[in-house]
Amino acid sequence: MSKFDPTADSGSDAEKPQGDRKEQKQALKSLDVRQFTISADDEDIRVDRWFKRNMPDIPFNMISRWARTGQLxxxxxxxxxxxxxxxGQVLRVPPAEIERPGRVxxxxxxxxxxxIAFAQELVIHKDKAAIVVNKPPxxxxxxxxxxxxxxxGLLDALTFDAATRPKLVHRLDKDTSGAILLARSAGAASFFSKRFSGRTARKVYWAIVMGVPEIADGMIDLPLSKQPGSGGEKMHVDEENGxxxxxxxxxxxxxGNRACWVELQPFTGRTHQLRVHMAAIGHPIVGDGKYGGKDAFLTGAISRKMHLHARRLKIDHPDxxxxxxxxxxxxxxxxxxxxxxxxLSIGDLPLEEKAPGGKAVRKQKSRAHAKQIRKDKRGERRARGEQAGKPVKAGKPSKRPRPSAGKASHKKALPHKAKQRKR
Structure with missing residues (x-):
């Protein structure tokens, strides 16, 4: 415990020994409000992890107290x-409590x-700047x-011929498998982090989802936010504040109609984005009970594990x-x-260099797709009528087919967008 009390009047500096003055300066330094600019090496880590890396002497309960009282x-x-x-964000850290000894x-x-052997078996690519591992679920x-x-905690096993352990550049959920990029130097970490934050890195996922979306190639544009009361661990669609x-x-x-295999591409980086989006359009990822509930599981021999896999990563390289x-x-x-x-041989679809066309293109595709579905249904009814020996009237069906939950969910964002334009 420090002997220095900043509230006490202890006389002039001339009356103090040299050692006490040094102690006083150190204590005063610890009482300053500090501001830290987040570096690229710390991109996308949790606040408590930042403290563990950069200020390990600050205990977690102090960090929590600062957060609760609004000081952090x-x-x-x-x-x-x-x-x-x-x-690039700026973290304000309040004065340390000097009466409490630091934690080693x-x-x-x-x-x-x-x-070590397990970690090294995960490596699927290695060069001077990067390592890519295939993370298991x-x-x-x-x-x-x-x-x-x-x-x-396994990165010390992946140092190889580098001077330091590699650095995480992005992350995957615990139950999601697939490609994760590691940077082998601070410079490489900064380079790759800018590509991820600038949305120029392309990430392709494979997933098995429940049911079959009516639109074969769709864009889901739904804002997300943390679900209240979930402690930040669960997201939901939030039209107003997401x-x-x-x-x-x-x-x-x-x-069949039971499930389908889809390719997913996130064009933003929200927590659990792909999982929430697929559940929102009525086709949760198989094994994702968190967002799909009991309807996210197939019966029979199908595993109950999450069926979401980071299949491909394409990103600029420092070289x-x-x-x-x-x-x-x-x-x-x-x-x-x-x-x-x-x-399995047909899974890798062609990857466009840029994101697909805008709203007009997607709307045109949706109309064409819906028209084809109506045409197919008329053909099915005509075929059934001919088999039963009944005359079948040509033309449009008397009732318009009801859109699926997926279609309705795609349109949820439209009023939100219109509202934004009016402002």
Missing amino acids: RLDGKRVSPGDRIVA PKPRKELSEDE GLATQGGSKTSTHLD QPAKSRYRIIERA GHKLDVKADLPEHFAETVENLGLD
């Missing part, structure tokens, strides 16, 4: 320990031979209060070329593809 600020706004930070940071656990990207084993979120899906192959890496499916996903009778 990010770009001038209140922030919670679980919120994620972006490079824990050294990183030394990895066992099995852990169930392995968290970073640690937490209840997570002791995670990818971040952050913009845009995802594209393309049907790769159908398994000037494009880094383009594909990650193989985990065992449970590959078995589901086989059990549903899907053709």
